[in-house]
Amino acid sequence: MQPVKIVDLFAGPGGLDVAAEKLGIPTIGIEWDASACATRREAGLETLQGDVRSYKPSDPIFKRVNVLAGGPPCQTFTVAGTGVGRKALDEVLGFIDRMVAGEERDKINKDLDNLNDERTALVLEPLRWALEAIEVRKKPYEAIVLEQVPAVLPVWESYAEVLQDVGYEVAYGLLHTEAYGVPQTRRRAVLIARYGTEPVNLPSPTHRAYRKGVPRHAGDPRLEPWVTMADVLDREYSFSVISNYGTGGDPKARGRRSHDEPSATVTGKISRNRVVSEAGDDLTRFSHSEAGCLQTFPRDYPWSGKDVGQQIGNAVPPRLAMHVLAAAFGWGPPTDEMLKRLETWKVAAEPTLDLGDEETNRGVEYV
Template identity: 75%
Template sequence: MASHLDPAGEQVRPVQIVDLFAGPGGVDVAAEKLGIATVGVEWDSAACATRRAAGLETIEDDVRRYGPALFPDADVLAGGPPCQTFTVAGTGAGRRALDEVLTFVKRMVAREDREEIAKDLAKLEDERTGLVLEPLRWALEAIDDLDKPYRAIVLEQVPAVLPVWEAYAEALRSEGYSVDCDLLRTEAYGVPQTRKRAVLIARKGDEPVNLPSPTHRTYRKGVPREVGDNSVKAWRTMDDVLDRDTPFLVISNYGTGGDPKARGRRGSWEPSATVTGKISRNRVVSLDGAELDRFSFSEAGRLQTFPADYPWSGKDVGQQIGNAVPPRLAIHVLSAAFGWERPDESVLSRLETWRPVTASGDGDAVADREAESTAV
């Protein structure tokens, strides 16, 4: 698989990804399977417990206390800022402050005083809204303070954040990046779950960068999976990734159309509905209505394309899983950001099992990583 090009045209593999708001490791799992080292910054102690159990290098702290100067080996920036203030299910403070956030982007690109911007961010209705601007701060500091721009930048969030990513795109283009951003549907990349994400990828230099092309059909309720564009595969189902012996129905905890009595339903022969932190509340029943075991953490993780044996740890595991980036989607997005060929099943199948890679750099872990890197 071809490596991406640096601005001078030299073939270069990423040295390390610094992953902001890293969660339990969706991007990091994908990176490790591509043979790329990662370090994640995450302040949620439960997510950090999972990351450490998985052998992922982790800094448990507030992203705002750090910057690119503390990660000199990292040449790729990734991030998925907290979404609570932007989601429909959340407070809505981020959506109400959207115009202010877009103004902050312009102020940051204009190089207004950082301390003044920080003071004004603190005045937002919910301080978490301002966290969506942290990746831009890191990107600009890498340029201004280190004269070492990130070779690639990868960001994802809920759909409501797309206008922010579009403002980022304009800002990054002015700094010499090629950028693409849009909404991606996870089932179109082989994730057995319908979920929309706003994704931005940027690469330093003039070479065009594009979001990954879909590999699977988009799910449409009532339309058989065999029907549609023959140039891509059929969407994957819950049955494809779970080991249950008989067909089942999942009855969502959420109402449909605002009616709590109209619970959403998906059959095991369909993709899962969006996995949220409340997935353990979803009922699982047989086709004749008998109650079955609800999804285990391993099963919920598999619907997000985490390995079956991923070591979920700490508290609020359901929330960790619901907040995570699906690793299968992340492999596609990272490969597109680096200008690599589309990953084939030999690469994606690595997600079926987890192999811890410790931060200590012991010989076996390093050998495993080098072997994977050579295989890519």
């Protein structure tokens, strides 16, 4: 298929958008957080600042869009979060059944408002967009790309059943980021769908999976060794990173990764990770640029606004996104030349918006 333009729901600072733009595909992102929007503005990414629930596929601004993407907020679904999303999983799946059954949207919205955490309900927004594109816009998205934390995989499974019933071929599962050349171990639940009868598959790994204590050159010779922190950071000395991720604050449980290993999962608290020398002396902690590089953002990406660490930790790694997008479009794996484009970011010119009729777009806030 030929992508024309992507609408990215919950777009964050631009992880998927960076990958798409480097593939030559224009994007428009919807994002609530002002700091993430500040980064997007500095990067020149077309952005609507606001609540995804305030927009719909038939809005004139989206008339050229033929690809839907999204990574809804994951805080209530993550192990590190409150767990409200996991407890409400059966309830969320029930809402999907109600949406498919055509129940009045006002009644569904009222019940969604009664969930303990409104962020849990936001995981249903991509499905609303997909169904309204068919029912209201009368023009299905040609491809859909969704990603989230592993706990959301049952939701994607339910999504798959719905999308298959309305004409999509679908693939979903868990992907390990280091298996696609990201210098970081991170698992993501991914769903890709393509309208029509052509089979769709998740992207095939290009690198070996990381296993503690196993040499990076061991394993399937058809795959590249996993990428290390030293491969992407300009630190010409040995170091280790002591992470607080997943420890509950227990010093004895803190993970440790060497410079010749992939990073542990980059979270919004990456600034708390200690970087130490072989002798155990404290070194300079990761800068925003370095943390972004571990996520495979360009090293000169213009991070802006507040809480940049959280922006970086919440984003999808652009390198993984490039692989997923290529698979969703039925292309081959990204070439080395395509992937190399992710190394630097040139600030784009002011985005040209396809506003359509000025009157019908009145009240839409552009960033």
